[in-house]
Amino acid sequence: xxxxxxxxxxxxxxxxxxxxxxxxxxxxxxxxxxxxxxxxxxxxxxxxxxxxxxxxxxxxxxxxxxxxxxxxxxxxxxxxxxxxxxxxxxxxxxxxxxxxxxxxxxxxxxxxxxxxxxxxxxxxxxxxxxxxxxxxxxxxxxxxxxxxxxxxxxxxxxxxxxxxxxxxxxxxxxxxxxxxxxxxxxxxxxxxxxxxxxxxxxxxxxxxxxxxxxxxxxxxxxxxxxxxxxxxxxxxxxxx
Numbered sequence: 001x002x003x004x005x006x007x008x009x010x011x012x013x014x015x016x017x018x019x020x021x022x023x024x025x026x027x028x029x030x031x032x033x034x035x036x037x038x039x040x041x042x043x044x045x046x047x048x049x050x051x052x053x054x055x056x057x058x059x060x061x062x063x064x065x066x067x068x069x070x071x072x073x074x075x076x077x078x079x080x081x082x083x084x085x086x087x088x089x090x091x092x093x094x095x096x097x098x099x100x101x102x103x104x105x106x107x108x109x110x111x112x113x114x115x116x117x118x119x120x121x122x123x124x125x126x127x128x129x130x131x132x133x134x135x136x137x138x139x140x141x142x143x144x145x146x147x148x149x150x151x152x153x154x155x156x157x158x159x160x161x162x163x164x165x166x167x168x169x170x171x172x173x174x175x176x177x178x179x180x181x182x183x184x185x186x187x188x189x190x191x192x193x194x195x196x197x198x199x200x201x202x203x204x205x206x207x208x209x210x211x212x213x214x215x216x217x218x219x220x221x222x223x224x225x226x227x228x229x230x231x232x233x234x235x236x237x238x239x240x
Contacts, residue, residue, distance in 0.1 A: 008075030
C-alpha cells in the first residue's frame with residue numbers, strides 16, 4: 001500500500017524560495033509513497049502565503065509568529081490528525097533538495113527506524129555552512145555524545161523524517177525556537193530508533209536566514225541549557 005508523507009515546510013518570509021521548494025517536493029512521489037507539501041506560513045510579512053497558495057500544496061497560516069519549533073509542531077499536529085504515515089521536515093529556504101527525502105524514506109523503511117536525519121557531514125559534499133556554524137554543530141555533537149551515547153554529526157539539520165509513532169510524541173511536546181539539537185535528546189530518551197543518512201545540501205538561493213546567531217555565544221549557552229533541561233526532565237521524570 002502506498003504510504004502518505006507530509007512534507008512540513010516552515011516558512012517565514014520565503015517568497016524567493018517557496019515556489020521552487022513546493023514544486024520540487026511535488027516531483028518526488030513514486031510508487032511507494034505520495035508526498036504532500038504542507039507550508040506552515042509563520043506570519044510572514046511578504047508574499048510567501050500568496051505564492052504558496054497558487055501551488056499544489058496545503059497552506060496553514062499562523063496568526064502570530066511562533067518561530068521554527070512552533071511552526072514545525074503545527075505541521076506535525078496537522079499530519080498526525082490527518083492520518084499521514086510519516087512526516088518530513090524540509091526547510092523553506094531551498095537548502096534541502098527534495099530528492100534527498102527519498103533516501104530518508106527507504107532508510108527508515110529498510111531498518112525499521114523512528115527518526116532519520118539527513119547529514120551533510122558524513123560525506124562532506126555540497127554546502128557545508130560557515131566555519132563558525134560548523135564549530136557550533138561539532139560542539140552539539142560532542143554534547144549529545146556525552147549525554148546520550150550517540151553520535152549525530154549534523155544535529156542542527158532540519159531535514160528529518162519521522163514515523164507515526166514519533167508523530168504522536170511530537171504532537172504533545174516539541175522544542176521551540178531552535179529545536180533540532182534539543183529534539184534529539186527528546187527522541188533518544190523516549191527510546192526512539194535514530195539514524196543519520198548522508199545527504200547533499202545547497203546554499204539558499206535568496207532571502208535571509210531566520211537563524212542569524214547560530215554561532216553566537218548567546219545561542220550556544222541558550223541551547224545548551226535547553227538540552228540539559230530536557231535531558232534532566234526526561235531522564236529523571238520518575239523521580240520528579
